[in-house]
Amino acid sequence: MMRKICLFIVLLFVVFMSCKNSRKESFEESEDYFDTVRKITIHAMPEDLLADKSDSIKSYYSLFENHEIWVDRENREDLIFQIEKAKEEGLYPEDYxxxxxxxxxxxxxxxxxxxxxxxxILLTQTYEKLCNHYYKGKLNPNDVYENWDLFDKKISIGKLLKEAIDSKKVAASLKNLLPKHPVYLSLKEALVLVNKLPNKTFDSLNKNLKIKFNDTTRVVKEIKRRLVYWNDLQGKDTLSKKFDKSMLEGIKKFQKRHGLFADGVIGVGTLKALNTNKETRKNQILANLERWRWFSRNLGEEYILINLPNYQLDYVIENDTVATHKIVCGRPQRMTPILSSKLSNFVFNPTWTVPPTIIKEDLSVEAAANRNYFYKNRITIYKGKNTVVSPAEWDVEKAESYRYVQTPGYNNSLGVVKFNFPNHHLVYLHDTNHRDYFNLKYRALSSGCVRVENPVKLAKKVLEDQDNGRWKSLEIIRKERAEKEAKLKANKNYKPKKLTPEEEIENQKRLAEEKDAIDQIIADKETYYIKVKKPVFIHQLYWTSWSDKNGLHFREDIYNLDKILFDKLNVKN
Known part of the structure; x- marks a missing residue:
């Protein structure tokens, strides 16, 4: 028995020493030392002061051998200055x-x-917080929204802090974390502009009104006041009740800044925008600043950038916008997800497999009412892998168990081309059989995917830069030929060669062979895949405000994302 007790005591002692050694490994005791260059004492950081701090804070101090970090006044002042400047980024200095x-x-x-x-320690915690908020945003997008799938963003704050303190570049280390994209910078300018406006709220105007040029009515005077407030109209003649020429120009400018038809006719959309006051617009800007801190800092050398609320796609190569296209995005009930990915391939003459949501909410309802729906829409019904089911045999009660495939063609729901990219939401870019939608101003009308106007033109443009001569567009070929002929004609001794009938036939044959390969693929109506080899990134993003030389710009918050974000962002912590 005595032997067991002794063994137990020995075991306890071993465990105790093991824990003690482990504790020593996690925190190495340090001593104060005198810095002969700065002529100050650098104090060791006691373990008990760090005991309840996060692992990240402890790791930062280990980089400084567990000594105080903010001994230089210059570094502290830089940090304090950056905290004060956080308000320029739409953040609250009180949070820091x-x-x-x-x-x-x-x-x-x-x-x-x-x-x-x-x-x-407080300064170190604040630096960490400011780094995270500048680089990743104050909030986690996945805690605010669904359907949010951007590239991961990682930051090594310890390395950043060590370099910043040692080189006395705390301010630069923080500023470099902020977005450099022109839209973010324009949003900062928008915040300055909106803050300069007087603190004024407007009574709501009747949105059922319709006012045109030369109309005379009392409400015109109130509309003029608002145009003056937003700098769309000079302050002259504001008391007049007549919708005059200067007001017409002011209304057109206001409409253009809000993404409306700039026709000078005051209707529901214009009145809704006129009813929006400064505070709401400022909140909108703050929400957009936060979202831009979530977006990728490096969008890539070549990318497709889509702003959903502006219904616009830009194709950018090395910071130069080489193409712009209108888009249709998902309606509010079937939101297009915000995501970043990379183009993988094009599908010309794609088939369309009807997705589950459309089967449940659209197809089953319409087909149940009229079985001719399948013939009209060129949809083949499949049971299992390849067993074709006739419309007459189709069982509406089992509608969701079938697979429905629409044949390729100009009137296919995906049109003649589809842009594929990996994502968790099963969405892509594509052509459409509703090309008339691009004439509308409100274009949140799809089932979630993004429809592109003139998508074949965009596909050709992307493939031109894929270093594959086969996909050179006819336009490029003609341009190269014209340049060659121009050089020949510049020669004084140049005489056009008259072709023999045989040579003429051969020339026509060569021209036919040079016909744009993609046009030929589409004409063949066979499904054809072309892989995108050179990286082309795609970013489906969401911003409803910015500024330029014409002033503040706002777009309708089609998915109500601004208010959701601002309400959470406004909570100080």
């Missing part, structure tokens, strides 16, 4: 302990050692 830090800094010389070291 600005008042507490300012007071401690003023009293620094009179603080006890433990208070100084606690202050040092």
């Amino acid at each position: 302990n600005i008042n507490k830090i300012f007071q401690l800094e003023l009293r620094l010389d009179s603080l006890e050692l433990e208070e100084k070291l606690s202050y040092d």
